[in-house]
Structures are given as structure tokens and as C-alpha cells.
Amino acid sequence: YVVKESRHSYDYVVKLLRRLQKNRHIKVLVADDSGTTRRFIKGLLQQHLYQVLEAKDGKEALKVLAQHPDVSILITDYAMPEMDGFELVKQVRTEKDKHELVIIGLSSTESGALSAKFIKNGANDFLRKPFFHEEFHCRLMHNLEEMELIQAIQDAANRDYLTQLYNRRYFFTTGGKHHEQAVAKGQQLALAMLDIDHFKQLNDNYGHEAGDEVLRQLASKMTQAFPRFICARMGGEEFCIMMPGLNNDQANQLLEGFRLMVAQQPFMYGDTELQVTFSAGVTNQLSSCLDNMYQGVDEYLYRAKEAGRNFVIT
Ligand code: GH3
Ligand code: MG
Ligand code: MG
Ligand code: MG
Numbered sequence: 001y002v003v004k005e006s007r008h009s010y011d012y013v014v015k016l017l018r019r020l021q022k023n024r025h026i027k028v029l030v031a032d033d034s035g036t037t038r039r040f041i042k043g044l045l046q047q048h049l050y051q052v053l054e055a056k057d058g059k060e061a062l063k064v065l066a067q068h069p070d071v072s073i074l075i076t077d078y079a080m081p082e083m084d085g086f087e088l089v090k091q092v093r094t095e096k097d098k099h100e101l102v103i104i105g106l107s108s109t110e111s112g113a114l115s116a117k118f119i120k121n122g123a124n125d126f127l128r129k130p131f132f133h134e135e136f137h138c139r140l141m142h143n144l145e146e147m148e149l150i151q152a153i154q155d156a157a158n159r160d161y162l163t164q165l166y167n168r169r170y171f172f173t174t175g176g177k178h179h180e181q182a183v184a185k186g187q188q189l190a191l192a193m194l195d196i197d198h199f200k201q202l203n204d205n206y207g208h209e210a211g212d213e214v215l216r217q218l219a220s221k222m223t224q225a226f227p228r229f230i231c232a233r234m235g236g237e238e239f240c241i242m243m244p245g246l247n248n249d250q251a252n253q254l255l256e257g258f259r260l261m262v263a264q265q266p267f268m269y270g271d272t273e274l275q276v277t278f279s280a281g282v283t284n285q286l287s288s289c290l291d292n293m294y295q296g297v298d299e300y301l302y303r304a305k306e307a308g309r310n311f312v313i314t
Contacts, residue, residue, distance in 0.1 A: 016141075019048070019141055019144075020048060023048050023050045024051070025051075026051065026072050026144070027052075027068060027071045027072060027073075028051065028071070028072070028074075028075060029054070029065065029074045029075070030052060030053070030076075031054075031055040031058065031060070031074065031075070031076040031085070031088060032076070032080065033057055033077065033080040037077065038054050041075060042054065044136060048137060048140075050073075057082040058076070058080055058082060058083025058084060059082045059083045060082075061083075061088055062083075062088065062091060062092070072101065073102045073103075073104070073143075074088075074092065074102070074104070075104045075106060076089065076103065076123075077106050078105065078109065078114060078118070079107070085118065086117060086121050089105070089122050093122035098147070099147055099150045099154070100147075102125075103122065103124055103125075104123065104125045104126065104139065105118030105119075105126040105127070106128075106129055107126075107129065109128075114126075115128070124143050124146075124147075127139060157169070158170035160232075162212060162216065163218075163220075163233050164219065165222070165223065165232055166230055166231065166232040167232060168232065168234050170232060171232035171234065172290060174230065175230050175242045175290060176289075176290045178230070178242060178244045179242075179289070179290040179293065181244075182244060183286050183288075188244075188246055188247045188284060189244050189245070189284065189286060190243040190247065190248060190282060190283065191240065191241070191243070191251075191282070192240065192241040192280050192281065192282045193234075193280060193294070193297045193300070194222075194239045194255075194278045194279070195237060195238045195279055195280070195301055196218065196237040196277075196278050197276075197305075197310060198309070199211065199214075199236075202274065206269060210269040210272070210274065211237075213269050214269070214274060214276055218267075218278070219233065219239075221261070222241070225254075225257075225261070226243070226254070226258075229241050229242060229243045229244070240294070241255075247284055248284040248314055251284060251314075252282050252312060252314045255280050255312045259277070259310065259311075262276060263276075263277045277309060277310035279310060279311050280300075280311075280313070281297045281299065281300025281301035281303070281304055282300065282312060282314040283296050283297045283314065301313070
């Protein structure tokens with residue numbers, strides 16, 4: 001296809017090939033009551049290797065979106081029975097914003113008011129049928145690239161550069177929402193605070209680079225041990241793990257297991273084996289806000305240090 005469209009510039013072809021690699025993993029949902037239109041759009045999308053799902057009206061589209069939360073693009077017709085394109089866009093936007101799901105409105109109606117209404121309701125873009133195939137692909141790519149860029153920027157803003165764990169900002173914003181929800185619904189939520197023991201000595205003995213490597217390795221062990229939970233680097237050699245749904249005993253057991261694993265498996269810095277331990281505090285006392293809960297668990301961490309380090313105190 002790319003070769004056939006030989007009027008493309010070299011740069012564009014390179015860009016398109018990169019895009020096609022990514023498209024294999026991108027799901028597009030096409031909502032249109034006309035089977036002919038759906039098949040036609042599906043054909044265009046498959047030319048660019050997208051995975052395509054179909055829905056014959058707004059209601060069915062909502063069902064498909066619920067079954068496939070990883071859909072990245074929704075292309076929707078305006079006039080459909082059961083639920084039209086505007087209502088579909090409105091409903092979808094209560095759950096997912098423009099940077100989580102690209103929505104492109106479609107209609108054969110001439111009126112420019114329709115495109116304005118689609119966009120006011122939350123669509124990212126609009127195309128009038130019949131459209132020029134290349135315009136379809138260009139707009140799709142443009143919207144997708146914009147979404148991917150914003151997601152990359154958001155992710156970078158939420159993560160710590162050295163360890164790639166979540167940062168303090170993410171912990172208090174997204175973690176704060178989990179905390180609020182647990183308080184409102186009377187659900188369990190446990191919080192652990194970890195701090196590496198004698199980390200200053202490790203830096204002094206082996207160098208700052210070795211210290212950095214220990215931070216990276218501990219972070220990697222942490223995400224492997226707690227894949228479902230929010231692991232954050234709060235600063236320096238201090239970390240938090242937020243565990244929604246866990247009571248104190250469950251959280252304590254997990255942390256105790258992790259403490260043993262870390263203490264027993266030496267860290268590697270080149271050929272040098274490094275012995276690393278941490279101390280931790282654990283609590284499930286929610287307090288009034290996450291800040292207070294954080295201060296509470298800090299107190300347990302302090303006691304773990306006082307008790308001689310390499311301890312979990314709850
Ligand atoms: P304790 O057992 O009481 O926690 O002792 P400690 O030495 O771990 O604690 P202290 O707070 O005295 O020292 C923390 C050290 O962590 C000091 C600082 O140089 C080091 N540190 C903080 N951030 C980084 C980092 O990003 N990389 C490295 N290599 N070291 C860091
Ligand atoms: Mg229609
Ligand atoms: Mg320390
Ligand atoms: Mg510290």
C-alpha cells in the first residue's frame with residue numbers, strides 16, 4: 001500500500017511505517033447503523049493494520065466499550081437508531097476524556113452545525129461522508145499522535161525519573177482519590193512507608209552511582225512484588241505503597257514477605273554484592289485525609305528504625 005502511494009515523501013513513508021507498527025496493537029470501534037459503511041471503514045482501517053470492532057448503534061457501542069476498555073479510537077456516525085452519535089459521545093465522555101479515547105464524528109449531512117455539535121459534545125474531530133481516504137488516515141493519525149503525546153507527558157509528570165516508580169505528586173493526587181473513596185464507602189485501604197537502612201553509609205562506601213543502582217533495583221523488586229498497588233518514590237530513599245482493599249494483617253504479611261526477600265537476596269552493583277535492608281511502617285487507619293494517614297505511618301516507620309532497623313512495624 002505504501003509503495004503504491006508513491007506520491008508520498010520519504011519522511012512521510014518512514015513516519016507511516018512507524019505508525020503501522022504501533023497500529024497492530026490499537027483497537028478502533030466503528031459505530032454505524034449501515035453495514036455497508038461499517039465494512040467500508042473497517043477495510044480502510046485494516047489497510048493501516050488497526051484492530052477493528054463494530055457496533056450498529058450507540059447502545060451497542062457502549063456495550064463494546066465496556067467489554068474492551070482498551071479501545072483507543074471511536075469512529076461514530078450521527079444518525080443511528082436506539083442511541084445517536086451525540087448521545088453516545090456524551091455518555092462516553094462521562095467516563096473517558098479526550099486523552100484516553102479519541103472520538104471522531106461522521107455524518108453525510110451537509111450542515112456545519114453538526115460538526116460543531118459533535119465537537120461541543122466532546123468529539124476530538126469530525127469527518128463528512130463521503131471523505132477522501134487520505135484525509136481519513138491523516139486525521140486519524142494526527143488525533144492518535146496527539147493523544148499518545150499527551151499520555152506520554154502525563155506519564156512523565158507522574159513518575160520519578162530514576163526509578164520509574166510513581167512520584168509524590170501522583171501518590172497524593174491519584175492516591176488521594178483512592179483514599180477519599182475508601183473513606184466515603186467504608187472500604188479497607190492500607191498504606192506502607194519504606195525507608196532504606198543506613199543508605200548514607202552505602203553511598204559513602206560504594207559511591208553515589210551504587211546508591212542509584214540500589215534505588216532502581218529496589219524499585220523494580222517493589223513493582224514485581226506489588227503489581228496491583230501504587231508504588232511511589234516519595235523522595236530520597238523513601239517509598240510508599242498504597243494498597244486499596246487490604247486490611248492491616250494482609251498488608252503487614254505482604255510487607256514482611258517483601259522485607260525478608262530484600263534482606264536475603266543481595267543486590268548487584270557490577271560484580272559487587274550489596275546487602276540492603278529497609279524498615280517499614282504499615283497502617284490501615286484511614287484518618288481524615290491522606291496527609292494525616294501519611295504522618296501516622298511515618299510514626300510507625302520511626303519506631304521500626306528505633307527497634308534496630310530491618311523491621312516492619314504496624
Ligand atoms: P536510616 O537507616 O536512619 O534511614 O539511615 P540513612 O543513612 O538511610 O538515612 P539518612 O536520611 O541519614 O540518609 C539518606 C541518604 O540518602 C542521604 C542521601 O545522600 C541519600 N540519597 C537521597 N537521594 C538519593 C539518590 O537519589 N541517590 C543516592 N545515591 N543517594 C540518595
Ligand atoms: Mg446512520
Ligand atoms: Mg534511610
Ligand atoms: Mg530517609
